[in-house]
Amino acid sequence: MYKDFGILTYYTLTPLHMGSGSSVHYVDLTIQRERHTSFPIMAGSGIKGVLRDYAKIKWNDNSLVDEIFGYEDGNKGASMVAFTDAKILLYPVRSLKGTFAWITCPLVLKRFKEELKSLGKTEDTNWDVPNLDPDKDKALVSKDSSLVIDDKSIGLEEFVFDCEKSENVDNIAKAIKEYLPHTSTVNELSKRLVVVGDNVFTDFVNYAVEIRTRIRIDQETGTVKEGALFTIEFVPSEAIFYSFVFFVERKKDDSLDVRTKFEELFSSEDKDKANKDKVKELVLQFGGDETIGAGFTKVRYNTLK
Numbered sequence: 001m002y003k004d005f006g007i008l009t010y011y012t013l014t015p016l017h018m019g020s021g022s023s024v025h026y027v028d029l030t031i032q033r034e035r036h037t038s039f040p041i042m043a044g045s046g047i048k049g050v051l052r053d054y055a056k057i058k059w060n061d062n063s064l065v066d067e068i069f070g071y072e073d074g075n076k077g078a079s080m081v082a083f084t085d086a087k088i089l090l091y092p093v094r095s096l097k098g099t100f101a102w103i104t105c106p107l108v109l110k111r112f113k114e115e116l117k118s119l120g121k122t123e124d125t126n127w128d129v130p131n132l133d134p135d136k137d138k139a140l141v142s143k144d145s146s147l148v149i150d151d152k153s154i155g156l157e158e159f160v161f162d163c164e165k166s167e168n169v170d171n172i173a174k175a176i177k178e179y180l181p182h183t184s185t186v187n188e189l190s191k192r193l194v195v196v197g198d199n200v201f202t203d204f205v206n207y208a209v210e211i212r213t214r215i216r217i218d219q220e221t222g223t224v225k226e227g228a229l230f231t232i233e234f235v236p237s238e239a240i241f242y243s244f245v246f247f248v249e250r251k252k253d254d255s256l257d258v259r260t261k262f263e264e265l266f267s268s269e270d271k272d273k274a275n276k277d278k279v280k281e282l283v284l285q286f287g288g289d290e291t292i293g294a295g296f297t298k299v300r301y302n303t304l305k
Helices: 042-061 060-070 105-119 167-177 186-192 196-205 258-264 272-279
Strands: 002-012 081-084 086-094 098-106 140-143 153-156 157-163 193-195 210-214 231-235 240-248 281-287 296-303
Touching: 002 086, 002 258, 042 060, 042 281, 060 258, 086 105, 086 186, 086 196, 098 153, 098 186, 098 196, 098 296, 105 196, 140 167, 167 186, 167 193, 186 193, 240 258, 258 296
Parallel strands: 098 193, 140 157
Antiparallel strands: 002 240, 002 296, 081 240, 086 098, 086 240, 140 193, 153 157, 210 231, 281 296
């Protein structure tokens, strides 16, 4: 049974490619997406694998890693931590003013709020999900937004949207920020946050992506290898995802406190107790293209119960 749980949030410091493994797309190597919404995700299996590898380095104890993350031989014992897929929460797009904006939509906010409430986290869900017509190009921004062009519109990518300043967006930004990794841009979340319609959000996460063209070099000739041109899709830097981690008690009165051991992965070597207790964050690399700097992500662990 599940003994405890927490929430992980992910801030992409560099473009991220967690591959889907196959493609019927104009891009050769596409990112992972939800089947029913086409929103970008980070598969829970990939998240678990990265944290398992980090635990091996951090603890230097393979038997402890196997006990918590599961044995390769499943008959010896299953994992005592379970990870959900990481869902998109805030997606970065270019802005005509203010450099870039973080967009979200009612569907994303509704899911995030309902999942928090289902896990008993109700004190941070006293904000309302905005009611936006999915077919209209209207956006909501905060009272102190730095994105507004002429007090009534904003420019996102190549499109201009009528906008309305809403105190509810400020409330949403304040609540969400408590869960996110600490960065200078996150501190200005309310100024960059935009709530758009579900259909607009879907279009942006499908088409406002980073596409890189790669080649392979023939080492003997020093020229481009024939048939070696390919394209890769990336989630852009500054994208923010969230997922949940559940701690499982396999046996009654199990002496191993899984949650405490898992939190050790995020504990800082800093002797400053004030900082150590408040923030549990680290930087990890997810997905492919590690050698060209892709996938470096700041991860924060938040206790929910």
